[in-house]
Amino acid sequence: MQTASLKRLAVQPGPPLRGETEVPGDKSISHRAVMFGALAKGVTRVHRFLPGQDCLSTIDCFRKLGVRIEQPSPSEVVVYGQGPGGLKEPSEVLDVGNSGTTIRLMTGILSGLPFLSVVTGDGSIRRRPMGRVTRPLLEMGASIWGRENATKAPLAINGASMALEAIHYNSPVASAQVKSAVLLAGLFAEGRTSVREPLVSRDHTERMLAAFGAKIGRSEDGLTASVEGFPELRAQEVEVPGDISSAAFLLVAASIVPGSELVLYNIGVNPTRDGIIEVLRAMGGDVQVENAREVAGELVADLIVRSAPLKGTTIGGAIIPRLIDELPIIAVAALFAEGTTEIRDAAEMRVKETDRIAVMAGELRKLGADIEERPDGMIIRGGASLRGAETESHGDHRVAMALAVAGLLAEGETVINDAASIDVSFPGFAELLETLRRGA
Numbered sequence: 520m521q522t523a524s525l526k527r528l529a530v531q532p533g534p535p536l537r538g539e540t541e542v543p544g545d546k547s548i549s550h551r552a553v554m555f556g557a558l559a560k561g562v563t564r565v566h567r568f569l570p571g572q573d574c575l576s577t578i579d580c581f582r583k584l585g586v587r588i589e590q591p592s593p594s595e596v597v598v599y600g601q602g603p604g605g606l607k608e609p610s611e612v613l614d615v616g617n618s619g620t621t622i623r624l625m626t627g628i629l630s631g632l633p634f635l636s637v638v639t640g641d642g643s644i645r646r647r648p649m650g651r652v653t654r655p656l657l658e659m660g661a662s663i664w665g666r667e668n669a670t671k672a673p674l675a676i677n678g679a680s681m682a683l684e685a686i687h688y689n690s691p692v693a694s695a696q697v698k699s700a701v702l703l704a705g706l707f708a709e710g711r712t713s714v715r716e717p718l719v720s721r722d723h724t725e726r727m728l729a730a731f732g733a734k735i736g737r738s739e740d741g742l743t744a745s746v747e748g749f750p751e752l753r754a755q756e757v758e759v760p761g762d763i764s765s766a767a768f769l770l771v772a773a774s775i776v777p778g779s780e781l782v783l784y785n786i787g788v789n790p791t792r793d794g795i796i797e798v799l800r801a802m803g804g805d806v807q808v809e810n811a812r813e814v815a816g817e818l819v820a821d822l823i824v825r826s827a828p829l830k831g832t833t834i835g836g837a838i839i840p841r842l843i844d845e846l847p848i849i850a851v852a853a854l855f856a857e858g859t860t861e862i863r864d865a866a867e868m869r870v871k872e873t874d875r876i877a878v879m880a881g882e883l884r885k886l887g888a889d890i891e892e893r894p895d896g897m898i899i900r901g902g903a904s905l906r907g908a909e910t911e912s913h914g915d916h917r918v919a920m921a922l923a924v925a926g927l928l929a930e931g932e933t934v935i936n937d938a939a940s941i942d943v944s945f946p947g948f949a950e951l952l953e954t955l956r957r958g959a
């Protein structure tokens with residue numbers, strides 16, 4: 520593999536992956552640690568913070584909001600919180616780069632703070648739907664303007680000088696970003712704000728806000744979460760688990776390349792995030808979960824994965840939010856499985872950094888894959904022999920990494936153009952893959 524320039528990543532087929540490693544910290548948890556630390560009183564220390572571009576954008580935005588944040592090393596972050604009153608009107612536009620989590624959660628927070636902010640991001644962010652968060656926030660009394668009737672960034676938020684209105688919101692989508700934006704605005708509402716979702720989405724906000732001292736309620740079925748307004752949040756020590764969404768690329772790579780065996784230490788296996796393990800096992804994959812333990816309110820484990828012959832499966836329904844970001848790499852696993860894999864109920868893939876259904880189908884076809892696009896998923900016929908080709912990431916980090924893993928079993932060289940986006944969530948991915956292929 521050629522890693523000199525991450526703008527163009529070249530992958531050759533070859534050796535199995537062997538060794539033991541960690542992966543960078545969880546992206547969802549790293550964002551939240553900075554945001555909640557900024558709203559709390561005291562010094563929040565974040566260990567194994569993800570120094571990926573998305574989480575660096577969150578640090579940058581909260582610094583522009585007047586919060587002192589230090590980063591003594593790439594993965595250690597210290598947030599000097601002074602409570603919500605420590606956040607001040609920014610004199611610049613808040614630029615979230617490529618990060619949907621940053622813009623959506625921050626918009627929830629800014630709705631409750633008494634000053635004007637303007638938030639925007641890169642071309643992908645400006646195409647992604649923001650109405651899903653602005654709609655409930657407007658219902659709570661927030662003042663938000665934006666393109667296309669406040670459904671597209673840039674957004675201007677004139678935060679409330681009085682308390683917001685606590686609402687019960689029935690979300691039409693299972694989205695942790697929507698749920699979190701409403702709950703975060705609920706911190707500035709009189710009484711209890713609640714959100715109900717059609718399916719359970721990741722619950723890091725609920726877990727971490729509770730650890731910071733908020734009064735969080737949850738229904739038994741997990742579909743409703745609520746928060747009491749105006750809590751006194753207290754600074755915490757946050758230990759970020761390894762990101763299972765990053766580990767997923769290694770889990771699939773080791774599953775499909777014969778002779779591979781990897782041990783991945785300290786991976787977050789929160790039950791709202793662990794769908795990839797269930798799917799790989801359903802496909803005949805050999806994934807063991809060892810040493811499961813709770814660390815700072817999150818479930819963490821070591822994962823052992825060995826190559827195994829995979830078979831096709833059907834993925835849909837309630838598991839989709841538990842593996843939504845893993846669907847591009849699951850599509851790659853399906854290519855090397857015997858039989859057909861169907862992904863359905865996953866239309867949300869179309870509103871990520873790219874339209875991940877169209878982009879994955881289009882790029883994998885360049886390698887000779889047999890994939891049919893569906894409005895809410897894809898049908899992947901496994902067993903095709905792939906040939907290396909020149910592919911495009913379209914600026915989507917997960918697409919770039921999924922294509923690199925496909926290249927491990929394609930004949931000849933696979934090139935991924937515009938692979939610098941990998942730094943959004945998994946800095947060092949190409950180098951780590953190379954190290955593991957050398958059997959370190």
Ligand SMILES: O=C(O)C1=C[C@@H](OP(=O)(O)O)[C@@H](O)[C@H](O)C1
Pocket residue numbers: 546547548620693694695696697699721843844867
């Ligand atoms: O809350 C979060 O940290 C995230 C929620 C998911 O998005 P949606 O809420 O849009 O499903 C996921 O795709 C994203 O990578 C991170």
Ligand SMILES: C=C(OP(=O)(O)O)C(=O)O
Pocket residue numbers: 546573617618619620621844871872917944
């Ligand atoms: C969808 C993703 O992130 P975000 O929504 O934060 O941009 C992702 O990381 O795959």
